[in-house]
Amino acid sequence: MDFNIASTREEEAFRQEVQEFLKQEAEDIDIITNSRGSFGEEGNVATRRMARKLGQRGWLSLTWPEEYGGRGAAGIPLKLVFTEETSKVNLPGVNGFGLEMLAPILLANGTEEQKRKHLIPLGKGEVFWCEGFSEPNAGSDLFSLQTRAVDNGDSFVVNGQKIWTTGAHRSDWGFFLVRTDPNAPRKHLGISFLLIDMKSPGVTVRPIQNMAGAFDFCETFLDDVRVPKENLVGKLNDGARVAGALLNAERSSLILVGRGARRSADRLLRYVNESGNNGRLRGDKSVWMYKLADVAIKAEIASLFGKYAYWLQSQGRDYTLMASLGKVFSSELNQQITDLGTQLLGLHGQLMRGSKRAWEDGIIGQTYLTSHQSRLLGGSSEIQRTTIATRGLGLPRR
Ligand SMILES: Cc1cc2nc3c(=O)[nH]c(=O)nc-3n(C[C@H](O)[C@H](O)[C@H](O)COP(=O)(O)OP(=O)(O)OC[C@H]3O[C@@H](n4cnc5c(N)ncnc54)[C@H](O)[C@@H]3O)c2cc1C
Known part of the structure; x- marks a missing residue:
């Protein structure tokens, strides 16, 4: 497979199937999104339900060998389509620790017994890992x-x-x-x-x-x-x-944070349009337009980082550098977008969930507070920059 961003007919048919599923499941997705992340009790039940539905369709294990419930090499481009579509709605039920991190490690290092015991229920969405x-x-x-x-x-x-x-x-x-x-x-x-x-x-x-x-x-x-x-x-x-191999897989999957950047940028765009129309927009609209355009450019770059890292990984090539580059870029972009949100809404953006005056149930304040953690998890920005400087630029460690 070349690094190709055009889709085949099969991929487009699969894209439509996923889009259709997401429309049908909109209610459950909302429950989970509104339950303070997927770890509240109601959100947890809905997340498990969603995982099983995805597992039944074989969508959690697309790239695995057929004997463990996957579609082998044929699943590689489909997984990219699946990730692109589901990141538009922040689909819950995809246990990244198990699916994106542990599964490749077991496939490469696990015994046959470990693969059978753990991969099959994981791919069916029955088991969650930490x-x-x-x-x-x-x-x-x-x-x-x-x-x-x-x-x-x-x-x-x-x-x-x-x-x-x-x-x-x-x-x-x-x-x-x-x-x-x-x-x-x-x-x-x-x-x-x-x-x-x-x-x-x-x-x-x-x-x-x-x-x-x-x-x-x-x-x-x-x-x-x-x-x-x-x-x-x-x-x-x-x-x-x-663990080194697993952490690369973790960083590569965290580039998804960058794919979510488009969703966050769209939210700000919606705010500018709404508040521009009802006269509540602070400051000059053209200033916000430039800032949003800047964010849209970076969101596209983040998405390309994600695709490229995924492609390298799927080809069995070294993607350490790309995982670090993409992780720094995506997590810092995430923070930049939430900062922009608080500038746009001003004090209004600090109203949290439950406040009747909060815009979209306090989503701006909520995402601002959680965006800071993405620079730390999976290895901090400073540590990633060290990797980029040493492995990417060939600079000495000391
Ligand atoms: C939301 C979230 C979820 C997480 N989930 C998990 C999880 O599921 N499982 C798990 O095992 N861990 C998890 N972590 C932990 C995460 O991996 C660590 O936070 C991360 O490795 C940093 O470690 P630390 O928090 O101890 O910070 P420290 O290592 O104490 O670092 C503190 C600060 O010092 C900087 N620093 C440290 N050393 C250097 C250096 N050599 N050069 C330059 N700067 C340096 C760091 O960049 C950072 O800014 C999670 C973290 C977060 C925020």
Whole structure:
């Protein structure tokens, strides 16, 4: 497949099928969007329902090999169409941790038993995953992590604490980085990658409220959790390599934040048109028009970054640099758009959900507060710039 942005007839037919589905499901999508992210209780039920519907259609596993429920190489362009269409409405039910991050890792490093056990229910939308990497003292410096897994015959016994575990309170399983060799000569050499059933005795999850009022991420405590050895992915003490590949996949999927930029820009456009017509627009309309045009240009660039990173990934080529470039660009654009929203609406933009005078139920204030986190999750902008400078520009690390 070349890097080609024209669609075939089959892709266009698939696009229409997805668009039709999204129209039918508009009510559920609204419930989830309005329930403070997909992690409120009502939103969670609707998210699970949506995941099963997507799974039944085979849309969650389009690119996987056929034996695990996918369409193989034929699914690669279809997944791009699916992502393009669904990002227009911020479709819930696509468990990115499982589908975008863990699945490629299992396909490349998992045992046959792990693939069958985990990929098939994941592709059917029956199982949700979370990511247990960060710890209170291990974020950017991830390989300083202290959670210990001690060999206990046919299992490991795991003790430690994870933090910022997104959706842990709604997840069935988690993939975790743990220290299996505290005496390794370099800290990244003593780490392993484990799959942990979140219902295991000893796993305690405490949701944390973010500044927008939502309970999206959690603290996760592991106290004497027994994890069968068959849940080790890759070799013992090779978890840093496995995690590196997974983090690339995470960044590449986060470029979706950039695809959502178009949606956020359209929202501001709607505001300018509405308030221009009813005389409530602050300042000179032409100034806002220029700013919106600027954002529209960048939203297109973000979308192309996403397509290119996806294409490199689908060809099995190194996409580390593109994932970092795209992640920085998309997350910072996201923040720029929400900043523009608060400038446009002024104090009115600070009214939050529930206020009867808030525009579109306080969406501007809400997205402003949550946009800042996108610069941190999946590796901060500073860390990505270091990767770009060293791997992309060839500059020395020190
Ligand atoms: C919304 C959200 C969801 C998340 N979800 C998950 C999840 O599901 N699972 C999970 O494991 N983690 C998750 N994280 C954690 C995320 O991966 C970390 O926040 C990130 O790696 C940064 O780590 P930290 O928060 O400890 O910040 P620190 O590492 O303490 O960094 C603080 C600041 O210092 C800067 N800094 C640090 N080191 C350097 C350096 N060497 N050079 C230049 N600047 C530096 C950083 O850029 C940052 O601005 C999530 C985070 C957020 C915000």
